[in-house]
Amino acid sequence: MTATGPATVPVTAALALGDDALVLSHRLGEWAGHAPVLEEEVALANIALDLLGQARVLLSLAGDEDELAYLREERAFRNLQLVEQPNGDFAHTIARQLYFSTYQHLLYAELATGDGPFAPLAAKAVKEVAYHRDHAEQWTLRLGDGTETSHERMRRACDALWRFTGEMFQPVEGLDADWAALEARWLESVTDVLGRAGLTVPEGPRTGAWSAGAGRQGLHTEPFGRMLAEMQHLHRSHPGATW
Amino acid sequence: MVTATALEAELLELAGAVPDPELPVLTLRELGVLRAVHVHGTDAVEVDLTPTYTGCPAIEAMSVDIERVLRAHGIREVTVRTVLTPAWSTDDITPEGREKLREFGIAPPRVRHDSDPVPLTLGPTRTHRTDTGTGADAGTEPVRCPHCGSADTELLSRFSSTACKALRRCLACREPFDHFKEL
Numbered sequence: 357m358t359a360t361g362p363a364t365v366p367v368t369a370a371l372a373l374g375d376d377a378l379v380l381s382h383r384l385g386e387w388a389g390h391a392p393v394l395e396e397e398v399a400l401a402n403i404a405l406d407l408l409g410q411a412r413v414l415l416s417l418a419g420d421e422d423e424l425a426y427l428r429e430e431r432a433f434r435n436l437q438l439v440e441q442p443n444g445d446f447a448h449t450i451a452r453q454l455y456f457s458t459y460q461h462l463l464y465a466e467l468a469t470g471d472g473p474f475a476p477l478a479a480k481a482v483k484e485v486a487y488h489r490d491h492a493e494q495w496t497l498r499l500g501d502g503t504e505t506s507h508e509r510m511r512r513a514c515d516a517l518w519r520f521t522g523e524m525f526q527p528v529e530g531l532d533a534d535w536a537a538l539e540a541r542w543l544e545s546v547t548d549v550l551g552r553a554g555l556t557v558p559e560g561p562r563t564g565a566w567s568a569g570a571g572r573q574g575l576h577t578e579p580f581g582r583m584l585a586e587m588q589h590l591h592r593s594h595p596g597a598t599w
Numbered sequence: 600m601v602t603a604t605a606l607e608a609e610l611l612e613l614a615g616a617v618p619d620p621e622l623p624v625l626t627l628r629e630l631g632v633l634r635a636v637h638v639h640g641t642d643a644v645e646v647d648l649t650p651t652y653t654g655c656p657a658i659e660a661m662s663v664d665i666e667r668v669l670r671a672h673g674i675r676e677v678t679v680r681t682v683l684t685p686a687w688s689t690d691d692i693t694p695e696g697r698e699k700l701r702e703f704g705i706a707p708p709r710v711r712h713d714s715d716p717v718p719l720t721l722g723p724t725r726t727h728r729t730d731t732g733t734g735a736d737a738g739t740e741p742v743r744c745p746h747c748g749s750a751d752t753e754l755l756s757r758f759s760s761t762a763c764k765a766l767r768r769c770l771a772c773r774e775p776f777d778h779f780k781e782l
């Protein structure tokens with residue numbers, strides 16, 4: 357796919373946004389054949405497809421989309437550590453979706469208003485992501501305010517992923533956004549949804565010196581290497597193959 | 600397209616008559632994805648096409664179909680460009696396109712009067728009667744059943760056979776149906 361855009365694109369930012377979309381798309385795709393109900397099978401695959409489309413546009417701004425997706429080493433990826441976290445149970449996937457789609461929706465809405473190199477994609481994708489965010493919020497309500505088991509699982513998932521949420525608001529070179537305001541709006545929204553779901557906002561730190569904050573610099577968590585191995589092995593085993 | 604030549608208008612009409620690969624009842628013109636045709640020199644043409652959803656896989660099939668039709672019309676060189684701006688909206692579907700969707704059994708998207716990002720409203724997981732759609736709120740107009748016309752319908756799933764549709768059920772005639780979501 358080719359996308360039109362200004363000639364000067366900040367590569368670091370294109371990789372950060374593109375890798376977030378690509379990696380989360382792959383994780384959601386792992387649900388195919390495993391989702392709890394047919395509707396969710398379809399929903400998660402459709403969300404993954406939206407993200408893959410966004411990733412293709414963004415990575416094409418930075419270079420050759422296939423080379424960037426399939427031939428980079430782990431340390432060259434600039435995605436958030438949040439999106440590379442394993443799917444876990446359904447509650448984990450929904451908590452990851454809630455944290456990320458809220459962030460992505462707010463960020464794209466801001467990027468869409470400017471005339472920067474990402475405005476065209478952001479203006480288009482923000483409408484798609486609104487549905488992802490809605491999907492995550494509705495499921496958070498349903499699980500949090502559901503049975504004892506669903507509530508407990510949702511609580512555990514929100515707690516477990518909380519420490520990966522601080523990284524989202526570290527400024528990205530080439531992205532013109534008010535990060536502090538973005539973070540305030542994100543916290544307000546997530547607090548509101550968790551409150552309505554009968555869940556409490558996790559208390560732990562949102563960053564840790566040893567982990568969060570590193571994905572944008574190319575430092576990733578252990579499961580990411582295994583995910584990449586699976587995502588890239590076919591392309592690497594059969595370079596240039598077509599069918 | 601205010602400055603389009605007669606030839607460009609003719610080619611736009613030809614390309615616009617190509618059926619959508621996924622919803623063959625609609626043409627690309629009715630879907631509103633064909634933005635412009637530019638003629639360069641005597642027989643080179645550039646076509647601007649915009650995707651419905653960023654990741655919509657149908658765009659590649661559309662490009663191939665457009666190239667085939669224009670080549671068959673004697674154009675030697677056809678280039679289909681994907682453009683993102685201005686972003687496609689379901690408001691770009693023409694009135695006849697909406698009617699064809701309804702006849703095909705798909706509830707057409709409601710008309711949005713504001714293409715800006717819209718605030719999200721939280722409601723019960725399964726919504727009916729007074730629900731205002733999902734995610735991108737489309738106002739208070741109900742989604743009507745394409746089979747019996749009843750406004751008494753409920754949402755079953757926000758994502759259906761494709762990313763652009765939601766799955767709903769009519770509470771009057773009990774038929775499930777796809778709803779082309781507002782975007």
